[in-house]
Amino acid sequence: MDLNRRLFMTLSLMGAAGLSLENYAEANSGVKRPEHAMSHMMNWPPKPKGAPPDGKGNYREFHIDVQLMTHEIVPGMLIHTLGFNGQVPGPLLRVKEGEWVKVNFRNKTPLMHTIHWHGLTVPYAMDGVPYVTQPPVMPGKEYVYRFKAEPYGTHFYHCHWGTVLHMHAGMYGGFIVESDNDPIRKKYGYTREYILILSALDSNFIRNELNNMLQRMAQRMTLMKAGRLDSWTTAHFDSLDDFKSALKRGFVPPYARSRRAQASLPSPDFFTINGKSYPATEPIHIRENETIRVRLMNAGSENHHMHLHGHDFLHVCNDGAPLTHPIVGNTLPVGPGKTADIIIKGTNPGIWTFHDHDTRRVTNNGMYPGGCLTTLNYDGLQSHFKPSIALDE
Numbered sequence: 001m002d003l004n005r006r007l008f009m010t011l012s013l014m015g016a017a018g019l020s021l022e023n024y025a026e027a028n029s030g031v032k033r034p035e036h037a038m039s040h041m042m043n044w045p046p047k048p049k050g051a052p053p054d055g056k057g058n059y060r061e062f063h064i065d066v067q068l069m070t071h072e073i074v075p076g077m078l079i080h081t082l083g084f085n086g087q088v089p090g091p092l093l094r095v096k097e098g099e100w101v102k103v104n105f106r107n108k109t110p111l112m113h114t115i116h117w118h119g120l121t122v123p124y125a126m127d128g129v130p131y132v133t134q135p136p137v138m139p140g141k142e143y144v145y146r147f148k149a150e151p152y153g154t155h156f157y158h159c160h161w162g163t164v165l166h167m168h169a170g171m172y173g174g175f176i177v178e179s180d181n182d183p184i185r186k187k188y189g190y191t192r193e194y195i196l197i198l199s200a201l202d203s204n205f206i207r208n209e210l211n212n213m214l215q216r217m218a219q220r221m222t223l224m225k226a227g228r229l230d231s232w233t234t235a236h237f238d239s240l241d242d243f244k245s246a247l248k249r250g251f252v253p254p255y256a257r258s259r260r261a262q263a264s265l266p267s268p269d270f271f272t273i274n275g276k277s278y279p280a281t282e283p284i285h286i287r288e289n290e291t292i293r294v295r296l297m298n299a300g301s302e303n304h305h306m307h308l309h310g311h312d313f314l315h316v317c318n319d320g321a322p323l324t325h326p327i328v329g330n331t332l333p334v335g336p337g338k339t340a341d342i343i344i345k346g347t348n349p350g351i352w353t354f355h356d357h358d359t360r361r362v363t364n365n366g367m368y369p370g371g372c373l374t375t376l377n378y379d380g381l382q383s384h385f386k387p388s389i390a391l392d393e
Helices: 003-014 021-026 035-041 163-168 183-188 203-225 240-248
Strands: 060-074 077-084 093-096 100-107 116-118 142-148 153-158 172-178 192-201 270-273 284-286 291-298 304-308 313-318 321-329 331-334 339-345 351-356 373-378
Touching: 060 093, 060 270, 077 203, 093 100, 153 163, 153 291, 153 339, 163 192, 163 203, 172 192, 172 291, 183 291, 183 313, 183 339, 192 203, 192 284, 284 291, 291 331, 331 339
Parallel strands: 060 100, 093 172, 192 291, 284 373
Antiparallel strands: 060 077, 100 142, 116 153, 153 172, 192 270, 291 339, 304 331, 304 351, 313 321, 313 339, 351 373
């Protein structure tokens, strides 16, 4: 079996096992493991071809960690979650096209994590997919990502281990690759820009699955220290044939109905822009006759159909790439993993709603209005609407 296939089997059969290759190698020497994959991964990460030496000025350097934290989605709704640098979303990374980037990533949680650079053409060892391009980063450990910033445009990053939970839990952040010859700025001359990262979360799923994952990880660390790890306790097999052979001998896979009473996929009850649900979302500001750029990123699992009242906008970039023929509209679908850039011109002074037109996603725990909703506010404009209650006598 070739290396890629061996690593793929490690990913697909061991994804929930909570075991890194680094610590696996330190466990009981009798544990069966894919030696070629192990030798390939033990000195990870390799330095990418063409990467400059470490030294002052050679890299745009960032320090990112992951922490267990509390996060307020909306006033009165506080959850325990995960966050890059203790915040949701994680820090916005903004670099120049062609710059070499170095990200020192440290895991400050009892779980395992990686970072995937979504939409960036990084060397494969920097892509952040556990057991395919790297071992997951164990508790207290660090991984150094190095890559050249390309292509131009709007991108984002997120954890790729336990992805369903970790992205629901807020492990995502924006990544902007700028150009000195920015075609969008050159053509439209925008003066301000806004980043809107769309997501959805199931607060019950986060609480239950985070507790379960912490418990499973503690159990596996105990087994590791006791030298009691084997292919069955880790669900780790060298190949599909080895996996089938274990099934014939009585191995019960983690996804079997006898081991899972019911599916535990999330059903979101809060929908967020930059980690907040309305009315805690930040408004977008514009002046009359001003042109602004809004970068939309969908870092969650739901489709969002963003609709702006009172204006048409220009859809100018798709997944970071400028569109040859921009599209005029007032509603734009942004699917999971997609990014889209729009240009808004200040032609109609007012205070205008900008929201997901699937109104199920404009709710907080089922109550409307809430969720994925913000406003476009013209600077200096005072609303004529007085939100007081008056009863006719």
